[in-house]
Amino acid sequence: MTRELFPNSPNKGEQARRGLLLAALEKFGQRGYDNASVREIADAAGQNVGAIAYYFGNKESLYAEVLKGIGGYLRSILGEYANELRGQLASGNLDPDGARTALKRIFRTMLGEQIDGDFYKVRSVMMREQASPSESFDLLYRETIRPLHELLTRILAVVTGEDPQSPMAIVRAHALFGQVIVFTLARETIRHRLEVPKLGPEHAAMIGDVIDEHIDSICRGFTLPQP
Amino acid sequence: MTRELFPNSPNKGEQARRGLLLAALEKFGQRGYDNASVREIADAAGQNVGAIAYYFGNKESLYAEVLKGIGGYLRSILGEYANELRGQLASGNLDPDGARTALKRIFRTMLGEQIDGDFYKVRSVMMREQASPSESFDLLYRETIRPLHELLTRILAVVTGEDPQSPMAIVRAHALFGQVIVFTLARETIRHRLEVPKLGPEHAAMIGDVIDEHIDSICRGFTLPQP
DNA sequence: GCCAATTTTATACAGGCGTTTGACTTTCTT
DNA sequence: AAGAAAGTCAAACGCCTGTATAAAATTGGC
Numbered sequence: 001m002t003r004e005l006f007p008n009s010p011n012k013g014e015q016a017r018r019g020l021l022l023a024a025l026e027k028f029g030q031r032g033y034d035n036a037s038v039r040e041i042a043d044a045a046g047q048n049v050g051a052i053a054y055y056f057g058n059k060e061s062l063y064a065e066v067l068k069g070i071g072g073y074l075r076s077i078l079g080e081y082a083n084e085l086r087g088q089l090a091s092g093n094l095d096p097d098g099a100r101t102a103l104k105r106i107f108r109t110m111l112g113e114q115i116d117g118d119f120y121k122v123r124s125v126m127m128r129e130q131a132s133p134s135e136s137f138d139l140l141y142r143e144t145i146r147p148l149h150e151l152l153t154r155i156l157a158v159v160t161g162e163d164p165q166s167p168m169a170i171v172r173a174h175a176l177f178g179q180v181i182v183f184t185l186a187r188e189t190i191r192h193r194l195e196v197p198k199l200g201p202e203h204a205a206m207i208g209d210v211i212d213e214h215i216d217s218i219c220r221g222f223t224l225p226q227p
Numbered sequence: 228m229t230r231e232l233f234p235n236s237p238n239k240g241e242q243a244r245r246g247l248l249l250a251a252l253e254k255f256g257q258r259g260y261d262n263a264s265v266r267e268i269a270d271a272a273g274q275n276v277g278a279i280a281y282y283f284g285n286k287e288s289l290y291a292e293v294l295k296g297i298g299g300y301l302r303s304i305l306g307e308y309a310n311e312l313r314g315q316l317a318s319g320n321l322d323p324d325g326a327r328t329a330l331k332r333i334f335r336t337m338l339g340e341q342i343d344g345d346f347y348k349v350r351s352v353m354m355r356e357q358a359s360p361s362e363s364f365d366l367l368y369r370e371t372i373r374p375l376h377e378l379l380t381r382i383l384a385v386v387t388g389e390d391p392q393s394p395m396a397i398v399r400a401h402a403l404f405g406q407v408i409v410f411t412l413a414r415e416t417i418r419h420r421l422e423v424p425k426l427g428p429e430h431a432a433m434i435g436d437v438i439d440e441h442i443d444s445i446c447r448g449f450t451l452p453q454p
Numbered sequence: 455g456c457c458a459a460t461t462t463t464a465t466a467c468a469g470g471c472g473t474t475t476g477a478c479t480t481t482c483t484t
Numbered sequence: 485a486a487g488a489a490a491g492t493c494a495a496a497c498g499c500c501t502g503t504a505t506a507a508a509a510t511t512g513g514c
Contacts, residue, residue, distance in 0.1 A: 031359070032259075032261070032358075032359060034259070034261045034262060035261055124358055124359065127354070127357060127358035128355070128358045128359070130354060130358075130412060130413055130414075130415065130416075131259075131351055131354035131355045131357075131358055132258075132259055132351065132355070133415055141415075141416070141419065145416060146416075146419070146420070149416065149420055150420075153420075167421055167433060168433065168436075168437060170417070170420050170421060171417070171421075171433060171434050171437045172437050172441075174409060174410065174413070174416070174417045174420065175406040175409065175410075175434070175437055175438055175441060176406070176441075177409060177413075178405040178406045178407070178408065178409025178410070178412075178413070179402040179403070179405045179406055179409075180405070181405065181409060181412075181413065182401060182402065182404060182405025182406075182408060182409060182412075183401065183402075183405070185357060185405075185408075185409075185412045185413075186357055186401070186404075186405070186408065186412075187357075188357065188360055188368075189357075189368070189372060189373075189376065189401070190397070190398070190401045192368065192373070193373070193376055193377075193380075193397050193401065194394055194397060194398075206394060206395065206398060207398050207402070209395075210395060210398045210399050210402055211402055213445075213448065214399075214402060214441075214445050214448075216448070217444045217445045217447065217448035218440075218441050218444045218445065220444065220447075220448070221440065221441075221443070221444035221447070
């Protein structure tokens with residue numbers, strides 16, 4: 001649960017292992033699982049091809065380890081705050097205003113990470129997994145994606161007064177979620193449309209402002225009586 | 228500009244060509260560009276491997292043709308209505324209420340297509356292209372995605388009163404767009420969360436209802452004075 | 455400094471890939 | 485019906501892949 005994708009270590013073997021994991025993340029992200037060859041990954045890590053078999057058994061297990069690392073990293077981003085919110089939800093100490101603020105903070109954090117941070121290395125792997133989930137993706141979904149999605153749904157349900165288990169509440173949370181991750185998933189589209197060579201923190205801030213507005217508007221639809 | 232992904236033809240050669248394109252779309256969608264082998268595609272089309280070289284030159288050109296077909300199909304879905312809206316925009320005959328209705332209709336149409344329709348064959352290919360755009364994707368972006376995105380931005384700008392060329396208007400349209408396509412891009416996630424084996428028309432309807440609400444709320448944020 | 459365990463290395467292997475080739479069959483034109 | 489054009493097909497090519505092997509080099513504990 002550190003902010004490091006893969007923890008460092010003084011051991012020689014562990015360092016080689018870590019180097020392979022980092023190189024694998026990079027190459028899998030850049031070129032996809034199939035296009036990234038084990039030789040290429042080993043070269044990028046300054047290792048021999050055999051090292052992958054030695055440390056991970058085979059290519060697929062290396063990939064599974066990379067996904068595990070991604071899961072831990074993603075959880076670490078929102079980890080403490082998410083637990084805090086879970087506590088407030090459990091004790092009933094989250095009112096609609098607090099829930100609205102929490103949503104905005106979560107989305108801001110996600111946006112910041114996705115546009116700066118090490119996330120860019122993680123992004124492509126995640127996107128490819130959404131397009132064609134591997135067996136290892138199940139683990140990532142169960143341990144990382146679903147808990148976050150459930151948390152979002154429960155927070156939003158505080159605002160809307162819906163049952164957080166109801167399909168509509170889940171769909172609503174997913175739609176809101178979509179407003180954020182579309183800037184990751186369809187990153188090239190928005191980058192082209194804004195005609196910028198690269199999305200930076202200033203874009204993350206502006207996107208955050210727009211999404212804040214939308215969150216406020218949508219929430220107001222529930223707290224204000226319908227006209 | 229038909230609703231057929233690839234037009235049929237009485238010619239023998241054209242039929243073989245079409246069979247290869249359909250099989251290629253299916254296989255590229257199921258397994259990705261690299262994993263779908265030319266032998267596999269040819270088999271699925273009931274053709275010999277050499278047929279791909281004969282009709283398309285090589286695998287990459289076959290893929291480019293598939294992407295072209297996808298572009299035409301996507302344009303055909305909203306084609307007439309989009310042109311109608313462009314006319315209304317050009318003549319200034321679109322008021323905020325009409326714009327809001329148009330947004331809802333466009334999103335409903337997209338949702339319906341993405342959940343039923345032939346779109347499911349197209350979806351995986353599109354998702355993979357977002358993860359790692361090929362050279363052929365540029366064409367798809369320029370001729371299909373960008374025009375739709377620009378249209379959405381202009382319609383939304385009628386409601387918000389923003390300059391449709393301004394970054395905020397573009398970002399706002401992208402966020403709204405995200406609410407819809409997240410049900411395609413992160414389809415597995417919502418399917419798991421709703422605990423259904425398959426998303427059907429009834430889900431498309433419910434999702435449409437939720438998104439309509441959100442559109443209305445967000446638009447009301449601009450038409451009503453801030454409290 | 456030694457020995458055992460760990461790590462690194464080069465090489466080999468079988469299999470699948472996209473593509474090419476050239477002979478063959480079918481279809482169309484006149 | 486004949487000849488040309490279009491389409492089909494099996495076989496083979498060179499290349500790259502993931503993995504296995506076994507020898508060589510390095511490391512760490514005593």
